[in-house]
Amino acid sequence: MTATAQIGVTGLAVMGRNLARNFARSGCTVALHNRTEARTRDLVDAFGHEGAFVPTRSPEEFVAALRPPRCLVVMVKAGGPTDAVIEQFARLVEAGDVIVDGGNAHFEDTRRREAALRERGVHFVGTGISGGEEGALLGPSIMPGGSAEAYRSLGPLLERIAARAPDGAPCTTHLGTDGAGHFVKMVHNGIEYADMQLIAEAYDLLRGVAGLEPAEIAEVFRRWNTGRLDSYLIEITAEVLTHTDARTGRPFVDVVADRAEQKGTGRWTVQTALDLGVPVPGIAQAVFARSQSGHARLRRAAASLPGPGAAEQAPSRMAADEAERFAAQVEQSLYASKVISYAQGWDMLRAGSEAYDWGIDLGSVAAIWRAGCIIRAAFLDRIRGAFTERPDLPTLLADPQFAQELGEAQDAWRGTVAAAARHGVPAPGMSGALAYYDGLRAARLPAALTQAQRDYFGAHTYRRDDREGTFHTRWGGDRTEDRTD
Ligand code: NBP
Numbered sequence: 309m310t311a312t313a314q315i316g317v318t319g320l321a322v323m324g325r326n327l328a329r330n331f332a333r334s335g336c337t338v339a340l341h342n343r344t345e346a347r348t349r350d351l352v353d354a355f356g357h358e359g360a361f362v363p364t365r366s367p368e369e370f371v372a373a374l375r376p377p378r379c380l381v382v383m384v385k386a387g388g389p390t391d392a393v394i395e396q397f398a399r400l401v402e403a404g405d406v407i408v409d410g411g412n413a414h415f416e417d418t419r420r421r422e423a424a425l426r427e428r429g430v431h432f433v434g435t436g437i438s439g440g441e442e443g444a445l446l447g448p449s450i451m452p453g454g455s456a457e458a459y460r461s462l463g464p465l466l467e468r469i470a471a472r473a474p475d476g477a478p479c480t481t482h483l484g485t486d487g488a489g490h491f492v493k494m495v496h497n498g499i500e501y502a503d504m505q506l507i508a509e510a511y512d513l514l515r516g517v518a519g520l521e522p523a524e525i526a527e528v529f530r531r532w533n534t535g536r537l538d539s540y541l542i543e544i545t546a547e548v549l550t551h552t553d554a555r556t557g558r559p560f561v562d563v564v565a566d567r568a569e570q571k572g573t574g575r576w577t578v579q580t581a582l583d584l585g586v587p588v589p590g591i592a593q594a595v596f597a598r599s600q601s602g603h604a605r606l607r608r609a610a611a612s613l614p615g616p617g618a619a620e621q622a623p624s625r626m627a628a629d630e631a632e633r634f635a636a637q638v639e640q641s642l643y644a645s646k647v648i649s650y651a652q653g654w655d656m657l658r659a660g661s662e663a664y665d666w667g668i669d670l671g672s673v674a675a676i677w678r679a680g681c682i683i684r685a686a687f688l689d690r691i692r693g694a695f696t697e698r699p700d701l702p703t704l705l706a707d708p709q710f711a712q713e714l715g716e717a718q719d720a721w722r723g724t725v726a727a728a729a730r731h732g733v734p735a736p737g738m739s740g741a742l743a744y745y746d747g748l749r750a751a752r753l754p755a756a757l758t759q760a761q762r763d764y765f766g767a768h769t770y771r772r773d774d775r776e777g778t779f780h781t782r783w784g785g786d787r788t789e790d791r792t793d
Pocket of ligand 1: 318319320321322323324342343344347383384385386388389392410411413437440441
């Protein structure tokens with residue numbers, strides 16, 4: 309076999325197939341391989357006319373079809389299969405070649421794999437790919453880690469197939485060494501969880517407090533999509549809310565079981581945030597809200613607890629102008645809460661980057677999320693601007709423009725959270741976001757009392773604001789204070 313291909317894709321299920329087609333459509337010669345050969349044949353039969361494909365029947369043929377330094381993308385099921393496939397190809401490639409894992413790996417697995425392959429002289433690039441199967445075909449947001457040297461050969465190929473931001477820039481960049489790419493993808497998914505939860509709460513408030521019907525709420529979302537909330541998730545929310553179920557004639561959203569599932573990246577984000585010591589309550593609330601929705605037993609047992617918004621009570625409908633005002637208030641709350649979630653996501657990016665010494669450029673992350681990925685939004689350009697202007701920005705909330713907007717939104721935000729509580733509409737994301745905002749603003753937190761309690765029952769000691777050192781009060785004795793350091 310002559311080595312003609314610039315890139316190879318192994319694992320030709322939905323993601324790998326579409327990624328391979330995207331490379332071919334962008335002018336690359338693409339070697340193809342799949343464990344079960346039929347998938348390779350199917351791809352060439354159906355899409356062979358789209359570009360230059362080199363179908364291969366064995367790992368050896370696949371590697372032989374690639375021009376050195378070889379770049380091969382592994383798109384197989386995450387976990388054990390990824391390890392097996394990497395090992396298979398690591399034996400066949402040469403020093404300087406690049407193996408890319410485009411699956412949804414945990415960044416710690418990527419770190420482990422990268423270290424093992426580096427010892428053998430092979431570059432391993434863990435790469436987050438967002439945008440689902442459509443993104444893989446038409447242009448995903450691509451988040452590669454690995455060495456800068458690997459990016460020199462791989463990067464130009466990724467830049468050809470990545471989504472384009474409105475200013476024409478490709479939505480990919482080298483994010484940092486070893487697991488940086490999969491870490492950034494994980495945080496992306498965590499933010500996506502938070503964003504979706506907040507949108508769901510906005511819908512629930514418009515329904516449960518204002519009494520609007522799904523199709524009317526779709527109109528509200530459509531309007532919002534022309535303003536600062538302009539984003540893919542708001543756009544598809546309006547689409548979903550206008551959809552009518554063909555079988556029953558009811559709004560589609562009313563026939564879907566209200567138990568949300570999760571594939572695990574939200575959970576990874578929260579677990580990692582806890583390990584890094586970064587507060588990301590917006591993401592955690594979203595993960596727990598999904599988990600709570602799925603707890604049928606708990607929900608059944610509590611269904612008859614008293615409170616407003618019980619199932620049998622249809623929400624009373626607001627008059628049109630009142631509903632309009634309420635929708636404007638919810639928009640402010642959704643926007644403010646969204647800013648808070650993104651601020652937490654960026655705190656996590658910074659913490660990960662510092663802990664693992666990745667040097668992630670925080671503005672670049674916003675830049676490559678502007679298109680191709682699920683959280684793509686006009687708003688990301690402003691986050692890019694904030695971190696480009698001030699890379700050491702301690703939190704997005706310290707950016708003067710965002711700070712001003714939060715200040716302007718807060719009356720509406722507090723009103724929405726109060727309305728949610730009064731009407732019995734659960735809004736953990738919005739109320740948690742407001743609590744986070746107030747928690748950061750507070751001149752003094754009740755953590756002082758927590759510290760005193762800890763000292764009381766466990767002699768954990770405390771610090772004082774007026775003196776250096778650590779102290780313990782003899783709670784069981786004469787309550788005098790000892791300095792303990
Ligand atoms: P799947 O995750 O369903 O994996 C199927 C592929 O893995 C097939 O090509 C299959 O080969 C191959 N495979 C398996 Br399973 N075990 C193997 C083994 N031991 N050795 C060799 N090949 C093996 O495919 P996908 O949905 O296209 O996703 C691919 C990756 O992309 C995953 O890591 C996924 O998490 C990630 N991802 C998916 C999406 C999405 O929207 N689906 C989005 C972003 C990322 P076979 O044909 O011989 O069975």
